[in-house]
Amino acid sequence: MSYILRRVFRAILLSLAVSALCFLFTEMAPGSFFDEMRLNPQISPETILALRSSYGLDQPLAVRYARWVKAALHADLGYSIAYNMPVRPLLWSRAKNTLLLTISALALTWLISVPLGVWAANRRGGLVDKAVALGSSFVISVPELVIAVALLALVVRWRILPVGGMMSADSDAFSTLAKVQDLARHLALPVLILALCEMAIIVRHVRASVLEVLGATYVQAARGLGVSQGRLLFRHVLPVAANPAISLLGFSLAGLLSGSLIVEVVCGWPGLGPLILEATLSRDLYLVIGGIMFSALFMIGGNLVADIMLMAVDPRIRKEGADAR
Amino acid sequence: MPTHSPTYSSMGGSSESLLRVTGLCKRYTRGSLWRKRVAVAAVISADLEISRGQTLALVGESGSGKSTVARCVARIERPDAGQILMQGTDIAQLAVAALLPFRCRMQMVFQDAVTSMNPRFSALEVIEEPMRIRRETTDDRRDRARALMIEVGLSPDWMHRSISNFSGGQRQRIALARALTMRPQLLVLDEALTGLDVSTQAQIANLLIDLQAAHQLTYLLISHDLALVARLADLIGVMAEGRIVEAGPAQQIVSDPKHPATKKLLASAEAAAAKLTRITGASL
Numbered sequence: 001m002s003y004i005l006r007r008v009f010r011a012i013l014l015s016l017a018v019s020a021l022c023f024l025f026t027e028m029a030p031g032s033f034f035d036e037m038r039l040n041p042q043i044s045p046e047t048i049l050a051l052r053s054s055y056g057l058d059q060p061l062a063v064r065y066a067r068w069v070k071a072a073l074h075a076d077l078g079y080s081i082a083y084n085m086p087v088r089p090l091l092w093s094r095a096k097n098t099l100l101l102t103i104s105a106l107a108l109t110w111l112i113s114v115p116l117g118v119w120a121a122n123r124r125g126g127l128v129d130k131a132v133a134l135g136s137s138f139v140i141s142v143p144e145l146v147i148a149v150a151l152l153a154l155v156v157r158w159r160i161l162p163v164g165g166m167m168s169a170d171s172d173a174f175s176t177l178a179k180v181q182d183l184a185r186h187l188a189l190p191v192l193i194l195a196l197c198e199m200a201i202i203v204r205h206v207r208a209s210v211l212e213v214l215g216a217t218y219v220q221a222a223r224g225l226g227v228s229q230g231r232l233l234f235r236h237v238l239p240v241a242a243n244p245a246i247s248l249l250g251f252s253l254a255g256l257l258s259g260s261l262i263v264e265v266v267c268g269w270p271g272l273g274p275l276i277l278e279a280t281l282s283r284d285l286y287l288v289i290g291g292i293m294f295s296a297l298f299m300i301g302g303n304l305v306a307d308i309m310l311m312a313v314d315p316r317i318r319k320e321g322a323d324a325r
Numbered sequence: 326m327p328t329h330s331p332t333y334s335s336m337g338g339s340s341e342s343l344l345r346v347t348g349l350c351k352r353y354t355r356g357s358l359w360r361k362r363v364a365v366a367a368v369i370s371a372d373l374e375i376s377r378g379q380t381l382a383l384v385g386e387s388g389s390g391k392s393t394v395a396r397c398v399a400r401i402e403r404p405d406a407g408q409i410l411m412q413g414t415d416i417a418q419l420a421v422a423a424l425l426p427f428r429c430r431m432q433m434v435f436q437d438a439v440t441s442m443n444p445r446f447s448a449l450e451v452i453e454e455p456m457r458i459r460r461e462t463t464d465d466r467r468d469r470a471r472a473l474m475i476e477v478g479l480s481p482d483w484m485h486r487s488i489s490n491f492s493g494g495q496r497q498r499i500a501l502a503r504a505l506t507m508r509p510q511l512l513v514l515d516e517a518l519t520g521l522d523v524s525t526q527a528q529i530a531n532l533l534i535d536l537q538a539a540h541q542l543t544y545l546l547i548s549h550d551l552a553l554v555a556r557l558a559d560l561i562g563v564m565a566e567g568r569i570v571e572a573g574p575a576q577q578i579v580s581d582p583k584h585p586a587t588k589k590l591l592a593s594a595e596a597a598a599a600k601l602t603r604i605t606g607a608s609l
Contacts, residue, residue, distance in 0.1 A: 226428035
């Protein structure tokens with residue numbers, strides 16, 4: 001329990017540090033939302049000052065940060081200047097689309113990568129292993145943006161999947177099942193792009209972890225005892241090889257989330273990516289901070305889940321937690 | 326350097342032959358997707374024979390192929406050529422399922438007891454693993470593990486301790502207990518005494534002698550330490566560059582070495598002993 005508490009405490013500290021850095025960097029960035037207003041002769045400097053004051057932007061950075069933290073503890077992430085509405089509902093309406101995309105891509109990535117990595121390691125030097133090595137090297141060496149644009153071009157050329165948005169224009173008339181199918185078809189391309197890019201990394205890590213354990217003396221000793229291939233893999237190899245793979249889960253979430261911001265813009269998926277991009281370009285301060293904080297919390301949460309999973313599968317970490325008490 | 330292995334008529338063993346290896350050959354291939362695959366011969370040709378209750382030591386420098394012979398005999402590796410006759414049955418090319426009955430008759434103990442056991446397992450889980458394969462009941466497994474722990478000099482109260490909580494010498498005792506669960510006739514000891522301090526080495530060596538007497542065990546002992554194996558082995562085979570270059574009774578090999586590789590090993594052992602004497606001021 002103490003292990004989890006320490007991890008939660010660390011996660012809280014990390015969230016505070018990220019939020020402080022967010023405030024600092026947005027303050028250091030040149031320009032503000034009101035700079036374009038200043039160019040408009042119809043808006044007086046007094047009006048702009050009054051607007052800055054109404055959004056609390058005339059206060060020192062420390063005061064603004066303290067106010068934001070206090071408000072954020074009550075689930076209030078501030079007010080969007082560009083959209084003229086609270087950040088939280090605005091962010092949530094997009095964040096749930098990003099979550100749907102990221103979690104779908106995460107599930108697909110791991111469902112394919114783990115068995116493929118184990119298979120490749122177990123048949124080292126075989127056809128599958130060589131195909132995995134070649135394919136993953138190719139995908140890793142090509143920028144994600146290029147893969148996204150190439151797949152988008154193929155999908156548009158062959159007209160196999162709808163492109164842009166989450167639902168078809170006439171989806172209101174669809175039955176529930178047809179709506180789900182329509183959503184799945186719109187989701188397929190961005191999920192495929194994200195999963196493909198992430199899979200190339202994860203499958204190599206899983207393969208390397210399994211290979212390392214397969215070469216361990218204790219696995220050879222188990223073979224010498226006559227342990228069956230199935231028991232060898234599931235009782236001796238995978239539980240030990242799982243540790244580095246589980247640690248990767250947090251990084252994988254981070255990779256998928258940052259990748260999703262690009263993929264959403266390329267595929268026209270209405271998630272956080274286009275929203276953060278627009279907010280950054282228009283210097284919509286609290287929306288940018290809210291968007292970054294959401295992504296950071298998602299990643300920190302993912303790492304926390306990975307830590308808890310590690311504790312669940314590795315008795316040595318449980319022991320370490322018990323010893324620390 | 327002779328191109329053939331020495332005959333084993335000189336190695337004695339008038340009693341029943343337990344293991345006979347003839348023309349054993351093992352090559353490994355190196356290479357990758359981008360590099361050409363190259364075959365490296367670890368064992369070119371090895372012949373040996375051990376009678377029931379005997380100890381045959383294979384000695385040689387690192388890379389001479391002695392561990393590969395051990396791994397092939399224990400069928401952790403499949404040899405490329407040659408015969409491994411276990412009580413008359415050639416197990417060299419047997420499939421995994423057909424090998425299972427022979428696994429009970431021979432077991433291997435590895436050099437590094439720390440890495441030869443699943444780090445997640447307790448002592449009990451390590452010892453009972455071979456019995457699980459034979460689908461023995463939980464009570465039977467536990468009773469046998471308890472008895473074996475006592476036999477190898479460990480308290481059965483420690484059976485639920487994680488393997489990481491045992492010292493190197495204790496782990497080697499657990500490794501011996503694990504090997505004995507199958508009631509084997511042949512133990513392949515691959516550098517099982519290497520890496521232990523002198524005191525622990527002596528304790529394990531004594532334990533091996535006691536176990537051999539109690540279970541009528543036959544040992545294939547792999548080591549690079551000629552001086553050490555001379556005290557334990559009845560017969561010695563010296564390996565160099567993938568071949569057994571000299572073989573015979575232990576005393577004969579030590580007192581009258583013929584091959585340069587044997588002489589070199591003896592010189593190394595004597596130099597090490599002299600160095601130890603200089604450091605400790607005591608004679609071995």
